Amino acid sequence: MKELINYLADPIRSFPITCVLYFLMMKYYKVVGTKKFAWIAGTLFFITAGMFAMDPNFWLIITWPDNIPISILILSVGFLTWFTLYKCAENDKRIEAGECPIEALPENREKVWAWPNLVYTELFAIIAGTAFLIAWGILFDAPLEEPANPTWAPNPAKAPWYFLGLQEMLVYFDPWMAGVVLPGLILVGLIAIPYIDTNPKGNGYYTFTERKMAVSMFMFGWLVLWLYLIIVGTFLRGPNWTFYGPFEFWDFHKVVAEYNVNLSEFFWVFGLKQALPGNLIIRELPGIILTILYMGIPVALTFNSLNAIFQSIGESKNKFLNITMIAPAFKCLAGIPAFIEKTGYIRYYIYVYLAVIMAMLPVKMVLRWLFSLKYIIALPEWELNL
Amino acid sequence: MAEKGLAEKVRETQVWKSIFRHGPPNNARNRAAVVAGNVFLHLHPIKLKKSGVQLGYTWCMGGLTFFIFLALTVTGVLLMFYYRPTAEYAFNDIIALKEHVPLGIMREIHRWGAHAMVITVWLHMFRVFMTGSYKPPREFNWGVGVILLVLTLLLSFTGYLLPWDQLAIWAITVGSNMAKATPVMGHGGPGAMLMQIGDFVMVSDKNDVRFQLLAGRFVGEPALLRFYILHCVFIPLVVGVLIAIHFWRVRKDGGISAPL
């Protein structure tokens, strides 16, 4: 059993599993968003967590003081994700029945006095928050290790936990992407959200049906690309940033055979059976062309001829295409001209480029796992590896 | 005439009346006066929509973030009385905080509070997204929020170095090594080699962004001082100003969002 969990936890398997679970959760959110589901899932969660905690290696990782916040984070995100889906499901059922969302009911629109309604809630929150912080401070000492020693680096050397998602990305990207470009784009993307999402619905109440695209993209980024990576980086990465299952002892001598190969080597050495060309640009040409093609996707999506194809796949009644969401996905793509018509080219390009660059992370992960691909463009001479 | 209760007697003293200029908040007029006449409470509107005060709607996460920020300011000031940001003293001062200072859990509260604030600010953003509260007219306030989120992370990050233990310097080393790879502006990043005129190297490890951040080529004493000032003075001031803007805009944008 423990072997199996250790085996499944490896990102090669746990990332697809997480994606599938996420997909199922959003697809059946009305089932997930019920109190019955919460009781069952909550009970199962605490029973498994209890069983996990009996394992000494697992216990070692979760009780490491600076990892406690992550346990709190997992619990609160788990609960609040369920809770939003619950609120969404509640409202969506009403909206589908032609009623208004709960927040718009007359009794909720009614104005109430800030004193006492709001002020007392805040007072309670302050007292609860103070009690919580004091209890946490008494129960757990703040960590303090040996005095700083610049000549001896601990292994693994980890960033603070909230940056471990970025550190985990270093497995797939060089620091200039994982540490600078991608975080920068996350911020730009976040700030851009209100200007890209022009859907006027769902302002001021919980709903999923009225803004499926926005909610599922945001929650994917937040739960899967951000939190899942933090969890992997914290709990499943040991010395040398190699993978360790949750029940595995952090053995410093674990050797992992890794031969990652650059695209240029695939192309010239394995494909054409010749030595790598001396000219850098020619050597990396396959990767450069692929990258340009990839970055051309947003432009290509606007072509009319492609649109007809999207339309026909999107309207297909094929069961397989519909269950796997391929048909609905194409239907979205077929909606691009209408989207541009409504919101303009600037919004379209900013939106789709952000999405395409965000998608580079999963794309690169899959390429790594399937082909042991290291870099698509490998120009260490220019510190430019992609 | 019935005997007046103690509370009523207190309310009638000149001292009390000089502080609180209105009667008990049990009627409409005084409830308005108590909120409008108090510098802290006047952050609130006098009346607001019921959906906006429900815990199920806001999760109180923005409020909790603000509360934790205040708690961190208070405990942080207490820590500053005992802490000296030099390689010689920093680590020992941290130990002394635990062993010699009465009520020695200030450091615990400060550290756990910092983690808690990161969590609550993420959850606040999650709730704001799920209620679609970034939609017009609140686009700008969402942007202010994103900057606050970054500053919260940076506050936590700069504070991580101050205990000057192994955890601290190596976490900051890992983090600041990323700055080295900044395109064009970091000496290990793509494009840095283009910044060269003849033999003159414009971007090197002695002047790139990582050097500016650490005031050196590695995490040493100058970095400690720099992080200390960023952590205790500069970032908190900026956060304070932005929180003021954030709250002001919540009010000006029509209060907590609600269906149109």
Ligand code: HEM
């Ligand atoms: C230091 C960090 C922050 C503090 C102290 C803070 C505080 C608050 C408070 C007290 C409110 C009132 C409603 C509530 O409690 O939910 C609020 C509302 C709001 N916050 Fe923040 N916030 C912070 C960060 C953020 C972030 C990261 C975002 C988003 C990226 C954000 C976006 C908003 C928006 C759009 C509103 C209006 C919500 C509505 O009308 O429903 N804030 N904030």
